Amino acid sequence: MIAHSIFFYFFSLIAIVSAIMVTASKNTVHSVFFLILDFISISCLFIMIGAEFLGMIMLIVYVGAVAVLFLFVVMMLNVAQQKNEWFSARESSSHIPIGLLVSLVIFVELIIVVGGWKYKPELLNSISLNISSELTNTQSLGNVIYTDFIHLFQLSGMILLVAMIGAIVLTFRHRSGLKRQSYFKQISREKSDGVEIVKVKKNEGVKIDV
Amino acid sequence: MESLLFVFSEIYKILFLLIPVLVTVAMIVWFDRRVWALVQKRRGPNVVGPFGLFQSLADALKYLFKEIIIPASSNKIIFILAPIVTMTLALVAWAVIPFGENLVIADINVGILYLFAVSSLGVYGIIMGGWASNSKYPFLGAIRSAAQMVSYEVSIGVIIINVLLCVGSLNLTDIVLAQKNIWFIIPLFPMFVIFFISALAETNRPPFDLPEAEAELVAGYQTEYSGMMYAMFWLGEYANILLMCALGSILFLGGWLSPLNISPFNLVPSPFWLIFKILLLFLLFALVKAIVPRYRYDQLMKLGWKIFLPFSLIWVVLTASYLIYFDLLPKV
Numbered sequence: 001m002i003a004h005s006i007f008f009y010f011f012s013l014i015a016i017v018s019a020i021m022v023t024a025s026k027n028t029v030h031s032v033f034f035l036i037l038d039f040i041s042i043s044c045l046f047i048m049i050g051a052e053f054l055g056m057i058m059l060i061v062y063v064g065a066v067a068v069l070f071l072f073v074v075m076m077l078n079v080a081q082q083k084n085e086w087f088s089a090r091e092s093s094s095h096i097p098i099g100l101l102v103s104l105v106i107f108v109e110l111i112i113v114v115g116g117w118k119y120k121p122e123l124l125n126s127i128s129l130n131i132s133s134e135l136t137n138t139q140s141l142g143n144v145i146y147t148d149f150i151h152l153f154q155l156s157g158m159i160l161l162v163a164m165i166g167a168i169v170l171t172f173r174h175r176s177g178l179k180r181q182s183y184f185k186q187i188s189r190e191k192s193d194g195v196e197i198v199k200v201k202k203n204e205g206v207k208i209d210v
Numbered sequence: 211m212e213s214l215l216f217v218f219s220e221i222y223k224i225l226f227l228l229i230p231v232l233v234t235v236a237m238i239v240w241f242d243r244r245v246w247a248l249v250q251k252r253r254g255p256n257v258v259g260p261f262g263l264f265q266s267l268a269d270a271l272k273y274l275f276k277e278i279i280i281p282a283s284s285n286k287i288i289f290i291l292a293p294i295v296t297m298t299l300a301l302v303a304w305a306v307i308p309f310g311e312n313l314v315i316a317d318i319n320v321g322i323l324y325l326f327a328v329s330s331l332g333v334y335g336i337i338m339g340g341w342a343s344n345s346k347y348p349f350l351g352a353i354r355s356a357a358q359m360v361s362y363e364v365s366i367g368v369i370i371i372n373v374l375l376c377v378g379s380l381n382l383t384d385i386v387l388a389q390k391n392i393w394f395i396i397p398l399f400p401m402f403v404i405f406f407i408s409a410l411a412e413t414n415r416p417p418f419d420l421p422e423a424e425a426e427l428v429a430g431y432q433t434e435y436s437g438m439m440y441a442m443f444w445l446g447e448y449a450n451i452l453l454m455c456a457l458g459s460i461l462f463l464g465g466w467l468s469p470l471n472i473s474p475f476n477l478v479p480s481p482f483w484l485i486f487k488i489l490l491l492f493l494l495f496a497l498v499k500a501i502v503p504r505y506r507y508d509q510l511m512k513l514g515w516k517i518f519l520p521f522s523l524i525w526v527v528l529t530a531s532y533l534i535y536f537d538l539l540p541k542v
Contacts, residue, residue, distance in 0.1 A: 060367075
């Protein structure tokens with residue numbers, strides 16, 4: 001049990017410190033790396049409470065895919081210079097109250113959730129599902145998601161699909177003058193439309209029109 | 211006292227796995243070069259030791275004594291971390307590979323997800339190295355490589371779903387035991403082919419070695435690295451290739467199971483069969499390197515997103531429908 005709590009405090013310390021460093025570090029790329037560290041330690045915490053499926057999915061989806069895209073964008077935009085300009089500008093102080101407001105809302109929400117869980121545990125039992133401890137949590141998730149919550153599951157999939165299509169439509173522009181390779185065209189070329197045999201007259205040559 | 215003994219026995223087990231893996235990595239580098247040479251009618255490394263077996267050790271010694279150069283304008287901490295991340299991730303994944311029934315360090319419920327997660331983290335070693343070098347060629351190589359690895363991971367994930375549908379468990383031991391009657395390579399042969407090609411792209415092997423395309427990018431993300439740090443990238447890459455071969459043999463070739471369950475075959479100890487299958491798959495990797503020319507970048511992306519992903523998704527639907535229609539779904 002001691003080892004368990006040592007690991008718990010170790011991972012949560014890393015999670016909190018790296019979460020602070022995400023906002024505190026000057027270099028934006030460093031912020032993203034700290035965010036990745038945060039994701040990894042949170043997924044370790046998930047694994048420690050026995051939610052191994054959630055932890056692994058967190059690693060695969062957030063660290064393996066989402067954070068890579070984050071890094072892409074941040075590295076390509078060269079935000080480091082912009083951010084310094086923001087900090088030096090007077091207007092940056094107007095962002096601080098909004099940030100404080102958002103964090104206050106999140107803090108109150110957390111208090112409500114944790115307080116409800118602490119003082120009215122029966123309320124929580126009435127809205128949460130019974131999970132048998134014999135099944136692994138992958139199986140118990142699978143039992144619920146595709147049966148009781150199939151509509152919500154499909155709906156969230158649809159929302160993601162719409163978001164994806166929207167992003168593609170917004171950024172897609174057809175540029176003219178690009179040369180693209182078309183396998184079909186290449187393969188279906190015949191000798192007759194590629195080569196022409198011409199009889200060349202003396203002292204006249206051939207007129208080529210392209 | 212007991213807990214101390216436990217820790218020591220675990221460390222002993224881990225070393226017992228890791229040291230052979232590292233030695234094998236050195237040996238398959240030699241094997242790779244020999245196969246490559248033989249296809250091209252050359253001799254390959256054959257001077258150091260019998261058949262040139264000690265070539266990799268000699269190379270490692272050379273790397274050890276080379277100077278480690280850290281560019282002045284690089285981001286030093288991340289620059290040093292990158293090869294360490296690559297190497298560590300390539301090695302931690304071996305914890306869940308079963309070499310026989312109960313012959314595994316960590317027999318966890320979500321073994322296959324763990325393997326998938328660790329291999330998807332592998333991209334960070336490359337991005338970190340490419341970005342921290344603070345130079346154009348490494349950065350371009352890193353970006354190419356990240357895009358390539360993320361795209362092919364998607365199709366590998368869908369292929370894994372195909373296998374999981376037939377098994378009904380995420381545990382690697384269960385996956386192998388489910389192939390007692392028939393290896394999954396026979397019913398899921400197209401998936402095996404796609405898995406093999408995606409594994410080539412995932413590990414940046416030729417014909418998908420665009421991240422280090424020496425004709426365009428010098429050496430990609432490894433350009434600024436030298437000495438032991440370069441060697442660590444290199445070892446991590448080969449350890450990843452071995453891991454992909456192990457994953458392929460567990461998913462499709464029946465892991466540690468013998469090909470026929472009759473007398474001369476099933477007397478051989480089970481780890482032998484897994485190692486044999488890994489080496490067989492690696493032989494294919496080495497042959498592909500020698501005989502296939504490099505892909506163009508747009509062709510690579512087209513192959514990943516427009517051909518492999520739809521095909522493997524359709525195959526998921528087919529597998530699921532077949533299993534439901536004939537009532538073959540594994541009972542949990």
